[in-house]
Amino acid sequence: MICMLKNKMMHAILITSGVVLMICIYYLWSHFTGDTKPTTAKVFARIESIYGGEITDFATVGHTYEIVLHKQNEQYNLTINAATGDVESLAYLEKTIDKKNIKTKKHMSKKIKKLYPNSEFKVHLTEQAGAVVYRATISQDNGEVEIILNARTGEVISENQAVKHTALISTKEALRIAAEQEAGKVEATEFIKTTSGGYYLITLSEGQTKIVLQIHGTSGELISKTIKE
Incomplete structure (x- = not known):
């Protein structure tokens, strides 16, 4: 009876030792091969260190992080593998513009309508040669007109007529x-x-x-x- 108990105890000890050994081996293998999932904080710190910017927004999508990185006056969208911390893709989003003391898009649209009544147009805010401007494209029967306006004063900086060519045959x-x-x-x-x-x-x-x-x-x-x- 005593021998049987000793055998069972020995068997249990061997099983426990085997499990502990496997855990230790896996831990050591993971440690030396780097197969450990980095924390979100470590991933973000690494990205900010590499690209020299600041993460202003992020979302977890499946097994990836979708990150918005702000660097100087530009924004980038990065897709990061959550398991490895590797960058899967990087795309330029837009250049942020200082909108202090500038005319609104609605205000500039009214001005363009007065300059070109009954014409369709598209207008957007951008930068040109370091100045904040509105660039508008006006559609007319004889082609398109592109005008650039000072975003702070509303003054027309330039106006260019683009001649409309007849469509080419295929x-x-x-x-x-x-x-x-x-x-x-x-x-x-x-x-x-x-x-x-x-x-x-x-x-x-x-x-x-x-x-x-x-x-x-x-x-x-x-x-x-x-x-x-």
Whole structure:
């Protein structure tokens, strides 16, 4: 009876010792391989140290941290692996602008409506050459107008007219026009951009003969035809 108790106790001791040994081995392995999950505070401290900024917002999404990092006048969005602390992605969000003493977007929109009545426009706040400005794009029948206004005074700094070009025909359409002009296998297609819109150069081959067609990029008209024997 005593022998049986001793055997059971010895068996229990061996099992307990084995479990303790396994725990110790796992702890040592984790310690030396770095396979320990870092705390949130350590992850954030490491990110701020590496990028030299300050974390202003974060959210836990699945197994990652979504972090907003503020550095000087810029903001970045980082995705961090919560288990390892590694940076999975980094994206530039926006440049923060000092909005002290500047006109509101609503105020500037009213000014633009007075300058360009019955016109659609888009306006946004930005920086240019160190100055805070509003940049507006106004759509008109003959093209677009881009104006830049001083965000603090409302003064128009610049105004540029962008000429509206007729839409270019597609390569597929140019090839169709070429096929109507000449029969042959298409050897090459090239688009040459010009101030008037541009043109397509389409090279066809028929036996030993090569034909180069020049087709206007907006009207689709045949400009020239060159035959090479």
